[in-house]
Amino acid sequence: xxxxxxxxxxxxxxxxxxxxxxxxxxxxxxxxxxxxxxxxxxxxxxxxxxxxxxxxxxxxxxxxxxxxxxxxxxxxxxxxxxxxxxxxxxxxxxxxxxxxxxxxxxxxxxxxxxxxxxxxxxxxxxxxxxxxxxxxxxxxxxxxxxxxxxxxxxxxxxxxxxxxxxxxxxxxxxxxxxxxxxxxxxxxxxxxxxxxxxxxxxxxxxxxxxxxxxxxxxxxxxxxxxxxxxxxxxxxxxxxxxxxxxxxxxxxxxxxxx
Amino acid sequence: xxxxxxxxxxxxxxxxxxxxxxxxxxxxxxxxxxxxxxxxxxxxxxxxxxxxxxxxxxxxxxxxxxxxxxxxxxxxxxxxxxxxxxxxxxxxxxxxxxxxxxxxxxxxxxxxxxxxxxxxxxxxxxxxxxxxxxxxxxxxxxxxxxxxxxxxxxxxxxxxxxxxxxxxxxxxxxxxxxxxxxxxxxxxxxxxxxxxxxxxxxxxxxxxxxxxxxxxxxxxxxxxxxxxxxxxxxxxxxxxxxxxxxxxxxxxxxx
Numbered sequence: 001x002x003x004x005x006x007x008x009x010x011x012x013x014x015x016x017x018x019x020x021x022x023x024x025x026x027x028x029x030x031x032x033x034x035x036x037x038x039x040x041x042x043x044x045x046x047x048x049x050x051x052x053x054x055x056x057x058x059x060x061x062x063x064x065x066x067x068x069x070x071x072x073x074x075x076x077x078x079x080x081x082x083x084x085x086x087x088x089x090x091x092x093x094x095x096x097x098x099x100x101x102x103x104x105x106x107x108x109x110x111x112x113x114x115x116x117x118x119x120x121x122x123x124x125x126x127x128x129x130x131x132x133x134x135x136x137x138x139x140x141x142x143x144x145x146x147x148x149x150x151x152x153x154x155x156x157x158x159x160x161x162x163x164x165x166x167x168x169x170x171x172x173x174x175x176x177x178x179x180x181x182x183x184x185x186x187x188x189x190x191x192x193x194x195x196x197x198x199x200x201x202x203x204x205x206x207x208x209x210x211x212x213x214x215x216x217x218x219x220x221x222x223x224x225x226x227x228x229x230x231x232x233x234x235x236x237x238x239x240x241x242x243x244x245x246x247x248x249x250x251x252x253x254x255x256x257x258x
Numbered sequence: 259x260x261x262x263x264x265x266x267x268x269x270x271x272x273x274x275x276x277x278x279x280x281x282x283x284x285x286x287x288x289x290x291x292x293x294x295x296x297x298x299x300x301x302x303x304x305x306x307x308x309x310x311x312x313x314x315x316x317x318x319x320x321x322x323x324x325x326x327x328x329x330x331x332x333x334x335x336x337x338x339x340x341x342x343x344x345x346x347x348x349x350x351x352x353x354x355x356x357x358x359x360x361x362x363x364x365x366x367x368x369x370x371x372x373x374x375x376x377x378x379x380x381x382x383x384x385x386x387x388x389x390x391x392x393x394x395x396x397x398x399x400x401x402x403x404x405x406x407x408x409x410x411x412x413x414x415x416x417x418x419x420x421x422x423x424x425x426x427x428x429x430x431x432x433x434x435x436x437x438x439x440x441x442x443x444x445x446x447x448x449x450x451x452x453x454x455x456x457x458x459x460x461x462x463x464x465x466x467x468x469x470x471x472x473x474x475x476x477x478x479x480x481x482x483x484x485x486x487x488x489x490x491x492x493x494x495x496x497x498x499x500x501x502x503x504x505x506x507x508x509x510x511x512x513x
Contacts, residue, residue: 029448029479029480029481030448030480032480032481032482033446033447033448033480033481033482036446036481036482037430037444037446037482040432040444040482041293041296041409041410042293043293043296043297043300046293046297046315046317046318047300047315049315049316049317049318074417077415078415078416078417078426080361082358082361085356085358085361086356089356089358090351090356093351094342094348094351095338097348097351098338098341098342098345098348099334099338102334102338109350112348112350112351116357120357120360123360123361124360127360127361128391128412128415129412130410130412130428130430132296132300134300135299135300135303136299136303139298139299139300139302139303139306139335139339140299142299142302142335142338142339143295143298143299143302143331143335146331146334146335146338192270192273192277195273195276195277195280196273210276214272214273214275214276215269215272215273217272219308219310220305220308220309220310221308224308230340231305231306231307231308232305232306232336232337232339232340233340235305235311235333235336236333236336236337236340239322239329239333240333242279242280242283242323243283245276245280246280246283246284249280
């Protein structure tokens with residue numbers, strides 16, 4: 001549920017007042033149009049998700065990013081400095097290339113040439129794009145690059161596979177579990193027996209992520225530490241595990257019906 | 259309640275949460291809204307920092323479950339960041355000079371007029387430039403892109419120095435919430451004072467002319483100003499495929 005617009009605006013004004021006392025009116029004047037634009041784009045609403053307490057957090061986030069990134073964005077979009085663009089363009093090319101290879105292109109110089117085209121297309125988009133200052137620059141640039149690559153794939157008539165499956169992990173689904181986590185008395189509850197059976201058929205790593213997230217209520221950082229993985233990998237494992245579970249449940253149900 | 263019962267009850271609650279997430283998976287098709295895609299960067303940043311996005315952004319997390327394309331976009335970028343650390347170097351990456359020609363976008367220099375203490379700045383956007391801005395976007399993960407899927411269009415982003423002041427001006431528009439078949443333009447203006455003795459020249463007035471549409475509004479200070487809605491028929495042909503009018507934006511002191 002979102003905050004009503006009036007209530008949201010009041011929270012923003014309150015936060016800006018305290019910011020003005022802390023950092024001066026000049027900064028508030030710079031930030032205000034950014035906040036207005038982000039409000040029009042529903043970004044503030046999506047960040048706060050109805051919680052008034054998050055409005056100040058959002059504004060401080062924008063302020064922090066503005067102080068850190070404004071000069072850089074200015075050099076990219078207004079001054080169009082070759083020196084500043086050099087390292088960014090190199091990164092954008094590399095991101096494009098790796099994305100295309102992941103989508104099935106050969107790891108060769110032809111693909112590299114395509115990646116350069118995608119990076120240039122992304123760079124042109126970036127020049128005129130609106131930067132909201134509520135996110136770091138790199139994730140934002142990566143989204144722009146990925147969109148340019150997908151546009152390229154479509155233009156080449158290439159189908160974009162949705163929900164690519166990790167075949168290695170799916171082959172593990174019928175493996176016998178080890179280190180049983182779920183006890184027999186849980187299985188007595190028929191309502192969840194299918195679900196528990198499916199969980200046991202996940203690959204080890206994905207099963208552990210599901211167990212730790214849902215049954216032990218651990219945070220992504222805690223799970224990452226226990227499994228010796230990066231936290232990004234944990235988010236990825238969790239969603240892939242959910243997809244696998246759906247598939248396994250459907251497969252198991254089909255077997256019952258046969 | 260015995261310990262075993264408690265544990266079992268706790269497990270059932272957990273299983274319920276899991277089952278609920280599973281039931282939300284892929285209930286919608288596609289990639290959600292453009293706003294969802296625009297939020298991706300923020301969510302990816304939070305996820306990279308270990309924020310539990312299911313708890314912190316429950317509504318967006320639901321949308322990741324609901325929309326497979328949105329989820330795929332999220333996972334692919336997250337995974338690409340993750341894989342980069344150990345990725346082998348790309349053999350051709352450093353072997354050639356970079357081409358910066360994309361930076362040399364044909365400039366439409368603003369026209370500056372000065373009459374004594376009065377001045378005015380006029381920016382123009384040609385048909386070709388506007389067509390590029392409004393061309394039907396091949397939006398990521400969407401099968402059939404139509405131009406109305408894009409929410410915001412940046413018409414102009416410029417910086418100009420005038421009498422010891424540096425004006426940063428951004429003109430953008432979006433589909434009107436009040437009038438169907440119309441666009442609502444917004445102007446962001448920020449001013450940097452380059453000498454201590456010079457005060458910003460507010461109020462200003464800004465005029466937007468686009469085809470037969472012409473509106474002038476007063477700007478009392480830095481910030482964001484809204485123009486009246488522009489009917490799309492004023493600027494687009496009947497099929498809504500081609501822009502038919504150039505745009506002019508003027509900024510000057512309020513008389």
